[in-house]
Amino acid sequence: MSNSNHTNTYRRKFLAQSAAVAGLAIAPGIILNQVAHAKSDADKASSANRWGMLIDTNKCNKGCTDCVTACKTENAWGAGETHSSEEQQAQWIRKVTITDKQTGHVQSLPLMCQHCETAPCVDVCPTGASMKREDGIVQVDKHICIGCRYCMMACPYKARSFIHEKLELQKPTAPRGIGTVESCNMCAHRVDKGQDPACVEACSNAQHGAMLFGDLKDANSAISIELKKHGGEQIRADLGLNTGVRYQGL
Amino acid sequence: MKKAVFKQIDGNSINYWMLLALLGSFALAAVGAHFYMEHGGHYVTGMNNQIVWGLPHVFAVFLIVAASGALNVASISSVFNKTAYKPLAPLSTLVAIALLSGGLMVLVLDLGRPDRLIVAMTVYNFKSIFAWNMIFYNGFFLIVGIYAWTMLQRNLNKYSRIAGFTAFIWRLALTTGTGSIFGFLVARQAYDAAIMGPMFVVMSFSFGLAIFLLIVMATYKWTDRPLGDATFNRLKNLLGVFVAGVLYFVVAQHLTNLYATEHHGVEAFILRDGGIYTQLFWYGQIIMGGLIPLALIYHPTTGKSRTAISIASILIVLGGLIQMYVIIIGGQAYPLELFPGKEVSSSFFDGVVNSYSPTLAEALLGIGGFAVTLFMVAFAVKIMKFLPESLADEAVDPHHSK
Amino acid sequence: MMSFRQFAKHLVILVGLTALPILSNAGDLGPTPPKAKMNFSDNSKCVKPIADIRRNHMELLKHKRDETMREGVRTKDNSLVECIDCHVTPNKKGEYARFGEDEHFCSSCHNYAAVNVDCFDCHSDLPEDAAKILRSSNNPHNMTEGGKK
Numbered sequence: 001m002s003n004s005n006h007t008n009t010y011r012r013k014f015l016a017q018s019a020a021v022a023g024l025a026i027a028p029g030i031i032l033n034q035v036a037h038a039k040s041d042a043d044k045a046s047s048a049n050r051w052g053m054l055i056d057t058n059k060c061n062k063g064c065t066d067c068v069t070a071c072k073t074e075n076a077w078g079a080g081e082t083h084s085s086e087e088q089q090a091q092w093i094r095k096v097t098i099t100d101k102q103t104g105h106v107q108s109l110p111l112m113c114q115h116c117e118t119a120p121c122v123d124v125c126p127t128g129a130s131m132k133r134e135d136g137i138v139q140v141d142k143h144i145c146i147g148c149r150y151c152m153m154a155c156p157y158k159a160r161s162f163i164h165e166k167l168e169l170q171k172p173t174a175p176r177g178i179g180t181v182e183s184c185n186m187c188a189h190r191v192d193k194g195q196d197p198a199c200v201e202a203c204s205n206a207q208h209g210a211m212l213f214g215d216l217k218d219a220n221s222a223i224s225i226e227l228k229k230h231g232g233e234q235i236r237a238d239l240g241l242n243t244g245v246r247y248q249g250l
Numbered sequence: 251m252k253k254a255v256f257k258q259i260d261g262n263s264i265n266y267w268m269l270l271a272l273l274g275s276f277a278l279a280a281v282g283a284h285f286y287m288e289h290g291g292h293y294v295t296g297m298n299n300q301i302v303w304g305l306p307h308v309f310a311v312f313l314i315v316a317a318s319g320a321l322n323v324a325s326i327s328s329v330f331n332k333t334a335y336k337p338l339a340p341l342s343t344l345v346a347i348a349l350l351s352g353g354l355m356v357l358v359l360d361l362g363r364p365d366r367l368i369v370a371m372t373v374y375n376f377k378s379i380f381a382w383n384m385i386f387y388n389g390f391f392l393i394v395g396i397y398a399w400t401m402l403q404r405n406l407n408k409y410s411r412i413a414g415f416t417a418f419i420w421r422l423a424l425t426t427g428t429g430s431i432f433g434f435l436v437a438r439q440a441y442d443a444a445i446m447g448p449m450f451v452v453m454s455f456s457f458g459l460a461i462f463l464l465i466v467m468a469t470y471k472w473t474d475r476p477l478g479d480a481t482f483n484r485l486k487n488l489l490g491v492f493v494a495g496v497l498y499f500v501v502a503q504h505l506t507n508l509y510a511t512e513h514h515g516v517e518a519f520i521l522r523d524g525g526i527y528t529q530l531f532w533y534g535q536i537i538m539g540g541l542i543p544l545a546l547i548y549h550p551t552t553g554k555s556r557t558a559i560s561i562a563s564i565l566i567v568l569g570g571l572i573q574m575y576v577i578i579i580g581g582q583a584y585p586l587e588l589f590p591g592k593e594v595s596s597s598f599f600d601g602v603v604n605s606y607s608p609t610l611a612e613a614l615l616g617i618g619g620f621a622v623t624l625f626m627v628a629f630a631v632k633i634m635k636f637l638p639e640s641l642a643d644e645a646v647d648p649h650h651s652k
Numbered sequence: 653m654m655s656f657r658q659f660a661k662h663l664v665i666l667v668g669l670t671a672l673p674i675l676s677n678a679g680d681l682g683p684t685p686p687k688a689k690m691n692f693s694d695n696s697k698c699v700k701p702i703a704d705i706r707r708n709h710m711e712l713l714k715h716k717r718d719e720t721m722r723e724g725v726r727t728k729d730n731s732l733v734e735c736i737d738c739h740v741t742p743n744k745k746g747e748y749a750r751f752g753e754d755e756h757f758c759s760s761c762h763n764y765a766a767v768n769v770d771c772f773d774c775h776s777d778l779p780e781d782a783a784k785i786l787r788s789s790n791n792p793h794n795m796t797e798g799g800k801k
Contacts, residue, residue, distance in 0.1 A: 094598040100591065126384060189726070
């Protein structure tokens with residue numbers, strides 16, 4: 001069996017998909033925008049990019065949990081852990097309500113893995129399972145995770161969950177299983193295809209537009225322009241972790 | 251001074267076999283607990299996504315820290331050349347290795363994927379203090395093993411000084427590394443302090459010596475071998491100094507934290523408002539594990555009583571376990587400070603004190619660590635020449651006169 | 653010394669015991685994995701020659717797993733998901749065997765060879781179109797695909 005035959009087979013399949021994407025791209029403006037940061041399937045994640053998010057807390061609706069629901073759907077968490085207690089069930093993203101003790105000012109915001117540049121979870125992991133991709137996405141390589149939970153101790157954002165029971169019927173794009181630690185991976189599988197993370201897409205579908213996704217290293221990306229114009233804060237900026245997720249209006 | 255004569259214990263009494271059977275059944279119970287926890291997952295434990303390290307870690311870290319401390323006696327004899335400690339040096343290495351084995355067993359059996367231990371042993375992330383510790387622990391077995399060998403085999407005796415010195419440096423690194431597991435956690439208010447490393451070193455001195463002293467007293471009593479006052483007093487006075495040392499570090503740790511406003515929350519939690527953790531801290535760690543043993547050791551009457559010193563040693567061990575509980579569980583129970591100056595609430599238990607109720611399985615796994623340690627010691631002294639026939643004063647003390 | 657009689661007796665027992673597993677397996681033709689959905693291409697049944705894939709599939713999968721997981725390479729060659737999609741097929745009644753059952757493609761050999769694999773602790777043992785149906789029927793409250801309209 002010559003290799004070129006296989007390559008041709010893949011190429012045919014790839015072309016068919018590209019055509020489908022192109023077809024979709026003609027419709028709504030959002031998708032046209034997404035194709036701008038697409039990489040081909042064969043490309044590796046590159047340090048020329050750093051994916052990040054900007055969350056405007058003033059636009060974030062207090063009662064809305066669409067981003068959480070979208071994440072559950074996209075990555076199939078939140079329903080399969082039937083034995084685990086509520087304290088033991090995984091949460092990749094959550095809505096947090098914060099109240100200023102002095103002023104009583106109440107804010108609501110989504111909180112998930114902040115994709116730190118110098119991530120404590122990556123530093124402490126004994127096996128290198130907790131890792132950062134070249135493009136800044138922090139995630140757990142469950143193939144070599146031994147379930148020691150040291151990363152959970154180290155994360156300042158409580159972004160990580162441990163799987164306390166056997167799981168099944170995972171999504172092909174979101175493998176997750178017993179005895180390993182997991183967290184938001186910024187929907188790496190979507191990002192690799194040039195799409196926005198599911199939470200960002202849901203926020204924009206709900207007409208809130210509180211979440212913006214893009215390349216922090218591309219000075220012309222919408223997120224970079226907005227950050228340059230209005231700034232964006234880090235949660236626990238005192239730790240100096242240079243998070244990939246930034247907030248406005250904190 | 252006579253040269254110490256080392257001899258195996260007889261170990262053929264009913265009581266000896268009963269002891270082995272008892273320890274063996276606790277070890278088996280721990281293995282059972284492990285299979286129970288691993289079979290369906292950790293949901294059967296009290297641990298969760300807030301309290302990610304539970305009772306097994308309390309026992310494991312305690313035993314690992316104590317392992318380094320159990321080496322005290324050997325270190326003093328080899329590194330500081332105190333001949334009076336020489337007869338007990340081989341036993342000291344044995345107890346150290348046994349404690350580390352027990353502790354590591356608990357740690358490993360609590361992993362989410364213990365089946366992948368080979369990954370932890372072959373793939374290292376050198377920025378992780380955990381990975382360093384993996385090397386420290388494995389190296390400890392090797393170095394202390396060689397050290398014991400140089401002491402037990404006569405023609406290797408000349409190397410025991412250098413082996414002992416290496417072991418001494420290595421065990422200091424090991425305990426500092428273990429303390430730094432917590433010291434390096436920038437995210438958590440209760441940890442993230444350089445003092446954790448040195449504090450764990452002093453804790454190791456105290457816990458390790460307490461266990462060692464208990465083992466010596468029990469072994470010599472049960473085998474009818476003489477244990478003279480000279481050796482006994484030396485060990486118990488040293489223990490007193492170490493207990494005081496631990497108290498000093500605890501005071502220093504909390505005073506430093508009390509000075510910085512950002513740590514007031516967590517300090518108030520441990521010292522005043524933490525409910526069970528506050529009670530454990532004051533009654534368990536400070537009074538039971540610190541002040542009472544100190545009084546028993548240094549009081550003119552109780553200080554001479556073997557029973558009183560046994561009780562003091564047991565209290566030090568219990569107090570040490572409680573101290574680990576307060577550090578490990580208490581430190582996680584206090585919520586992460588995500589937004590300083592703001593109240594936080596969410597579906598993921600942000601901003602609330604996290605609760606933890608340990609289960610029987612976790613306790614059995616932890617206690618199993620002790621059982622494995624003691625089983626190893628009891629078995630090894632029967633098959634190998636670790637124990638001097640006599641620790642009577644005239645056999646030990648070069649200047650002793652009747 | 654053993655008498656010849658005793659020796660002969662032992663020999664008979666020994667030979668009998670050795671033959672037992674062979675006899676009990678008589679007629680066993682090895683594992684019978686279910687047929688794949690289709691040939692990979694006109695001139696190749698699978699992505700690699702069958703002998704090669706049988707011997708080396710774990711290495712191919714492992715290499716691919718690291719490329720995808722750690723480097724973001726999303727090509728389909730040697731991807732576990734592609735294997736599952738093509739090889740895990742329903743029976744005549746339309747039912748899917750699950751991993752662990754002899755009828756499941758992977759377990760058909762792995763059960764036979766008694767080789768344990770971790771893959772399905774984290775990965776679904778079914779193609780996504782089948783898993784999707786089970787997910788929503790198992791969990792009526794689950795937010796399934798396109799839950800948001």
